Amino acid sequence: MTDQEVINKIKEILIEEFEVDEEIIKPDSNMYNELELDSLDSVDLVIALENEFGFKIDRTKDEEALRQMRTLNDAVAFIRKKIG
Numbered sequence: 386m387t388d389q390e391v392i393n394k395i396k397e398i399l400i401e402e403f404e405v406d407e408e409i410i411k412p413d414s415n416m417y418n419e420l421e422l423d424s425l426d427s428v429d430l431v432i433a434l435e436n437e438f439g440f441k442i443d444r445t446k447d448e449e450a451l452r453q454m455r456t457l458n459d460a461v462a463f464i465r466k467k468i469g
Contacts (some may be wrong), residue, residue: 386468388461388465391438391461391464391465392412392457392461394437394438395434395457395460395461395464396410396457398430398433398434398437399420399430402429402430402433403420403422403426403429403430405420405421405422410457411457412456412457412458412461413456413457413458414456414457415455415456416430416454416455416456416457416460417455427451431451434460434464438464438467438468439468440464440467440468447463447467450463450466451463
């Protein structure tokens with residue numbers, strides 16, 4: 386799976402699950418400031434990513450990476466690391 390395919394899937398999640406306007410979703414968009422996700426949304430986003438990409442979050446291994454995930458690019462890097 387290419388980075389662009391990962392980006393497209395994340396965009397679909399943001400549009401469908403969180404009603405984010407497609408035009409404002411850019412690779413360097415801040416999910417909290419620009420896309421207006423809140424802390425509850427971030428939990429839902431992680432669950433949606435797990436379901437979409439078929440991995441499980443390991444709290445001891447992944448917690449710091451999840452805290453640092455702020456942009457779409459960050460999410461892509463995290464997913465690439467999880468799915469290899």
